[in-house]
Amino acid sequence: MADATLDQSLDHRAATVAARRHFLTRLVIYGLLVVFAAIYLIPLLVVVLNSFRDQQEIARNGLISLPRSFRLDAWGQAWSTYCIGGTCEGMQRNFYNSLKMTIPATIISTAVGAMNGYILSKWRFRGSEALFTCMLLGVFIPGQISLMPWAFILGNLGLSNSVYGLVLIHVIQGISFTTLFCRNYYVSIPDDLIKAARIDGAGFWRIFRKIILPLSSPILIVTVIWQFTGIWNEYLFGVVFTSGQQQPITAALVALTASGTNVRAYDVMSAAVLIGALPPLLIYLFGGKYFVRGLTQGAIK
């Protein structure tokens, strides 16, 4: 009887120790997560807040401080009136340039990649693996290698300092990525489906349209997000091959933040930075879940 109670209290003590340890572990886990989340979010928070603060107030209290003013002017200025390198039209033109560059380049490179991936996984022929490997090399070539050739080609095509030139560059450069992503994904679609469809009398295009494409949304989401954010965020080609009013937004941002007036207009720059970051951020917020899932399903293997 006494033994039993002792045992029970021992059990009880062990249980409380275990519970406390469990609690401490959870505390450490959540504590670390909160610290890291702060590190990740504070820069974003700073920019967002500063885009609504008064410029003088920022100058007085520093960039990182609780806002004591609230204004929307900075956004308007950044969008349409702020002066960058002589023209005072804000970022709007560059924003449209980036859209005009990113949307077609994303669509074209994704479409081509899907077709290529389909062929390289489901219509293999002698040497197709070798060709695929060659295409893959394109993923690894640093942009710096292609600067001179592109300058020459764009010049000859009359596409220097034009958004269309950038579209061309991003399509050609993107094909390697999109093909890789799509091929790796399509490989996991059973070949038997294609065989069954061929017996059913479907040809190259019908199989693509009716069988492959309906199964493709995970990888198309990945590819579109990857291409859109990659092209929108690209800077090297933008700054090399365009100038002034033709520049995409990344190049304009650098020009804006570098335009050294003596008072740093952090409010306007913050708004400009957010304008430049917003489209890929939105795409990511809506598609990020699918992006990670798709990336691990096929793209990275």
Add this chain to the structure above:
Amino acid sequence: MSTLTIRSLRKNFGAVEVLKGIDLEAQNGEFIALVGPSGCGKSTLLAMIAGLESVTSGEIRIDGRLVNSVAPKDRDIAMVFQSYALYPTMTVRENITFGMESRRVPKPQQDEAVKRVAAFLQIEPLLGRKPGQLSGGQRQRVAMGRALVRDPKLFLFDEPLSNLDAKLRVDMRTEIKKLHHRVGKTTVYVTHDQVEAMTLASRIAVMHQGEVQQFDEPATIYNRPANMFVAGFMGSPAMNFLPAELSEEGGRPAVALQTADGKTASLPIVQALPSDTPRQLILGIRPEHIYRFDPDLARRKPGIAQIDAVVELVEPTGAETMAVLRLSGKEITGRFDPDGTPGMGETVTLGIDMARACLFDPTTQRLI
């Protein structure tokens, strides 16, 4: 009226020769089973018949027409895959009509055909579902429906039952047999399961390493296997092989075996031997032709030889009991009536039905 004829068919993947000269034919309405271990080239052969793989050399004829380079869709065949290969984004109905749509069959005719096949296979309630919402057996039915709806000259099955669990597999096997009876189409059926081949086929082609080892009726394949591979592959538990020496007993040919106690036992040979029979032989006996010696039976049935063996292991399965016996330095399996099962370690006197035994040449491995 549809036949299939295959002559000296070869297939290379790069430098690897996967099919090494296949000859095969199926008469109208016949059910041919291609059976063999995994990797022997069955699927490749079937894919070539379907037109999904190119022909390296040789010829394939359907109804006498050479189809070597005819596209799959123009061969008038239908195929059921091991993975079922149902289009995952389409409903069952769309899966079944996909082929007709590809061929631009008018809509009313499509509906008619779907109705007929769905009734036939009893899958009407499934027509609106997607393959992901079906059980294994239902998918299997839908896959067959997709093949049936085409009303083809030739049915091709590639291990259609191997993804089902044991019970369902037996049921579906029966269904396929019934189906073939009702439809009466020429069928080529690939399987690695010899029981399926035995139960379904009118003729079986046993394949090994890209060659047809034997192509014959099930009974012949089972009773007179052309070589040791076929003998070992068909039948479960497998045929026992014992090395033996040609001898004589009472002026009649016999095979000599070592018994447990080191003596030599002579088993009379029933069949007539060709003159060039080698001295060293392999004696092949199926487990069901080894039983406890019974003098009455031996008197009634000639050719039952008597020999002693030690029981090493007993495996009851319910309907019958397998016993592993040591004979002539080798382990052999015998099939016993559960009532007369010997105990482990016991020495039993076996009766071996020599009339059903097979003799093989150890060098060529062929049947003598």
Add this chain to the structure above:
Amino acid sequence: MSNHDLILSVPAPARPWRERLGSAMPLLVLGPSLVASFVYVFVFTGWTLYISISNSSLLPTYGLVGLDNYASLWANRRWNIAYNNLFLFSGFYIVGSMAVGLLLAILIDQRVRGEAAWRTIFLYPLAVSFIVTGTVWSWLYNPVDGIQAMVRGFGWTSFSFALASDRHYAIYAVIITGVWQASGFAMALFLAGLRSVDQDLVKAAQIDGASTFRIYRKVLLPTIAPIFLAVAVIQIQFAIKTFDLVAALTKGGPGISTTFPAIYVYDLMFQRGQIGEGAAAAIMMLAALAVVLVPYSFWVVWRRRKEAGHG
């Protein structure tokens, strides 16, 4: 062999043009991409290689000067700093982002509440450009307006945090920013890897009485070893191509302390009109990539062979 072919090959019946077009369709569709990729990979590289051994200055010219451009490149102190920076940055950036990414992945893997929210927070920098990140962090590093100013504002007036303005430490400012940007991506891949491990393995280890720590060290992490390599290779590429981050964050300064090869190529080609030497620098970047990627690709091919052999 050829005998068989002669005897048995059967004349193919004439096929209608539609069918022949159909069988050529894959190649027709693939063709343009193949040509473009071939030009992009081989012609462009060859072209730049050629320029790098020519006497091009303001415009490409084609008088050959051998390795002169490379010699003058390597004689330049700024280039040497740039190349050193590249290795320093790559090393810390990759190790740092993988370490942080792995830590975050393991934390999230502990069945935490609101997993999706944590993941989103850690991953969002991936969507933002290096330009944006670099710009914002340059503000934070700025001693007058950024972190230093904030802490001093709290009353700790002797606090000093001027990483980016110190020529000895500015490179670490670049590294920290890079790690901040990239660790979420590593986290996502590691997490996916951890999740893809067969849970029976974990259960077996638990039954064997292994602690959580040992399960990670002995079971989970070894199982996802290939992911480590994949992440490293992806990050290395980012590291070597990094141009935007530095351009927005430090512009290579203070002085020349955070110059990178990518910046240097740009300067030579477009600011100083030394195309030949710029091309040589670009080729050196490619060489740095090749040092990493060639062994990796051999490894990948080897592994694939091995798997195929088993299969």
